[in-house]
Amino acid sequence: MSTLPTTGSLLLPAILLSPLLAMLIIVFIPKEEKKLIKIVAAVGTFVAMVFSLYVFFAYNRSLGGMQFTLTIPWVPDIGVNMAFGVDGLSLPMLLLTNLIGFCSIYASWNMENRAKEFFVLLLILITGVMGTFIARDLFIFFLFYEIVVIPIYIMVIIWGSTKRVSKEYAGMKLTIYLLIGSAFLLVALIALYLAAARNGNPTFMFDQLAARQELFSPAFQKVAFGLMLFGFGSLISMFPFHSWSPDGYAGAPTAVSMIHAGVLKKIGGYGLIRLGVYVLPIGASFWAPVIAVLAVCNVLYAAFIALAQKDLKYVIGYSSVSHMGYVLIAIAAMNPTAMNGVVAMMFAHGVMSALFFSMIGFIYEKTHTRNIPDLGGLAHQMPRLAIGFMIAGLASLGLPGTVNFIAEFTIFMGTIKVLPVQAILGIAGIIFTAVYTLRVIANVLFGPRRPEWDHLKDIRGPELIPLVVCGFVIFVVGMFPNILMGLIDTGVVSSGLAKVLETVSQAKMGGLF
């Protein structure tokens, strides 16, 4: 039993604890002090965002690997370590979580109904999501993952909205999907742990699990990856386990939609790389053809359904399912370029969907409807909101100059080499994405002025924060992609992922001839 020394950086725990601390302070603030509660929540997430920006730029790219690590043995008997750290794969996700977390506070700035409970739960949710991305230990990863489930359920039930389906149904569906997914995941994790512990040295550490390749037989890898695929696949709304996503987002309050679509579902993609491809490469390459086909279904099937939607949130909900198809097809491509694309796409889609959901949240808050035929001409009364909505829409259809184009292009480049047919079908999705996005933009924002919306006030003050932050990130990274892509590339190369992929692809070639 190796007990790792308790050394390292306290920066990541500080990032993790600042929203938690804000949450604890809020608990002691009287519930009438709504303004104060919001300010404390904003400060907590702001500190976390600034720190994670610092980590993002202070990360030594030439060195690579896990940095800002901290390892505290927690349950030494079974090898559980409180291990944190970030590399090029997880750091973008950490930054994304905090960007969106910060924005989600402002998207809920007008929340008056039981504000105290709302912000307490929201901060727990943010902390939980963040924890999964900085964990270097499977046990801790799973722990944070389970923390996430509880606040989501409560928040949908209390602050959600009932449209096509009731909010209770939506919340239930969301939660049960998460739980069933995590149940399968748990089985896979325990099996992985037991298999890895056969050399008498049990561990939950990602890198050590990955280093024990020889202990995982091909058959074991296939089964374990299959279980993981079901678990993480449901989380990332893989076809046909996607139906929670549109209902869930439609039912959830704005902040939950932002965090769920923006980062939470990305735990699925992140897990599939970090645990799936990295630790079980043979299993991953066995399942890759299946993933590729399902991914194409995601892209096209969901894009088509988005065309037939009347509720704004359903459009974006299905659009999110469609975009996750690109993440999945890139995972199936199993090469370093595509893996770069996976992380970039998760980041890009996160920022974009957070902006989209916050803008839709404002529209709903002001007009009390999300039904597209009832809306129209909102650019007359709310030009700033229209700009935000358009930026999100254009990013969604992968316009060059936005970070989403970088991500999509990288994915296409990585995929077309190995899965040409699936890639071409997937790329065809960009046409349909353009169709539904532009239809929504046209029908919601443009057209003749409608007098019934004349009393609406444009977004202003704190409401502008999501637009400013997300818009800035979308364009700056879109114009200077090396800011993000350089880091991700370091992650793919130095984490050993690139090497693993090379070995697998060679093995595959060997199998063919």
Next chain:
Amino acid sequence: MFKEMHDLFQWAWLIPILPFLSFLLIAFVTKRSKGLSSTVSILAILTALGIAISIGIGVIQSGAEIVENPAIVNVNWLNIMGLKINFGTVIDPLSAMMLFVVTLVASMVQIYSLGYMHGDKGWSRYYAYQSLFASAMLGMVLATNLLQLFIFWELVGLCSYLLIGFWFFKVSAREAAKKAFITTRVGDFGLLLGILFLYHRFGTLDFVALSAALSTNLQNVAVAGTVGYVTVMAFLVFMGPLGKSGQFPLHVWLPDAMEGPTPVSALIHAATMVVAGVYLVARMYFLFDASPAVLQFIAGVGAFTAIFAASIAIAQDDIKRILAYSTLSQLGYMMFALGVGSYSGSMFHLMTHAFFKALMFLGAGSVIHAMHEKQNIWDMGGLWKKMPITGWTFFIGVLAISGVPPFAGFWSKDEILANALLNGHPVIYAVGLFTAFLTAFYMSRLFFVAFMGPEKPENHPHESPWAMTIPLIILAFFSVVGGLVALPEHNFAFFVHYGEFEAEAMHWGLAGISVIAGLLGIGLAYTIYVKKTIAAENIVARFPSVYKVLQNKYYVDEFYLWIIHNIMDGVAKILYWFDIFVIDGIINGIAFITRGSAKTLRRTSTGQLQTYAMVFFFAVVVLYLVFAFGEGQLQALNPLATLGGVK
């Protein structure tokens, strides 16, 4: 000398950056002040024009050297495993020509808009979009690699979308903007695939490196299937120009794009953005040149578009729509010129067309301005007298597009037609010639009906302000003299050509034939619409169905709409139904079964002690019976028992 020039060419990046800075400045600082916004925008584009002119002079002075060695600067933009992309600027005669054309027309249009957009609520927004467009278009012209070109290509598409839908409160503008974006996106899908396959195959997208890689690949006969592969890629890449330059069957968006403000139509949908497709084919000519089949295809599509659009233009009554179909037709001209190998001719025509078509659009804008937004040519009449500057400059435009010497269109059109015939494409030559006749006809028709004819008493037209007439005069000047660059020894083709340069003599005989075709068209229009010797109504009455089909643009739009509304939306509805009732149905079914079985089983937990005691009692009885009489069976069930361990 050349060294100094290179130092100058290094500053080419300023040309797109200046309008971009102006865009940022307008968007974030000056948007509340109308005067400042337009000043910033116009100053930026005029400075860019100045740099473009000095670069153009530098290119001419460098002479043959720059033709052989373009000045290229590259900076890394994206660098990850398996994907390295640069951004840079290339200065060669082709890009220098485009820089000049784009900055000139953009400056003229922006100055013109001072008059045309006067009093519009979206003034600052308009100038912000104009600046953004100029920036994107110039960035595209300077691109050193295909991905950079594609990025700016999409951005000019975005600006086109924003400017078509500039008056977003009009439903027609909103729909036209959407249609333009989606239609071009269909083409861009192919272009994107082409880019991906090219990079996958050759590991670079840089034009120079790609060209070199392609030629080594083609020389190496051992690389089997290269030609087939190249054909596929060239075809995919050509899908982009198909959409952007409005070639059949993706031409439907361009006439609708006329919903935008008229100066926008002049700049984006006549002179600059729509020729981006032609420019792309010219830039990637090494790829198309390697695939005769695709060149043939380009020639065919171009020629078809030319005559197809010209035939529609005859039957249109809206002044802007006539010009739009004329643009489509001329784009077809440029495209088939490339297809038949008249590289210089195509680029030459691109330049002259930019001058005279921008001129005519701005002239049309001047007319519409004076007519208070009336666009039907039959509502106009006698405008020449009331608007002399607009009338004269428009007349120059008509003569230029009809190919009357010595106006600009004559030289470029003649070069294309001569090349088509001499390179062995008689059919395309004939189509081109007939199109020239049609062009002269419908343009003269427009001119005669709107500018001559009887005055309409209900109209009170007046000449436009100087901000609008000065750009007209400048563009008219270029429409007159623009073609003369074909004359000197170091002429246009000396600088802009593909492969080895061969000086070609003027084919005066062929030129004569095209001039006759043009004059015939003008003459026919004169007879019908001025002399009225032949009544237009009689012709229409004789071929009612033909006229109807032409007026309805061959029903292509209706066909597409039918596909979109019935097939695409139909599939969407079916899949949505499937998602709700099958996929969700299964999920809810599982939930229902779980809940149902739980409900059933719940009855066993009654909470009554008597029930539990009864169950307990019967269970004991059953167990007793099993143990007492079923020993053998039990043994079979118990694996340990067979080992003799438990008895």
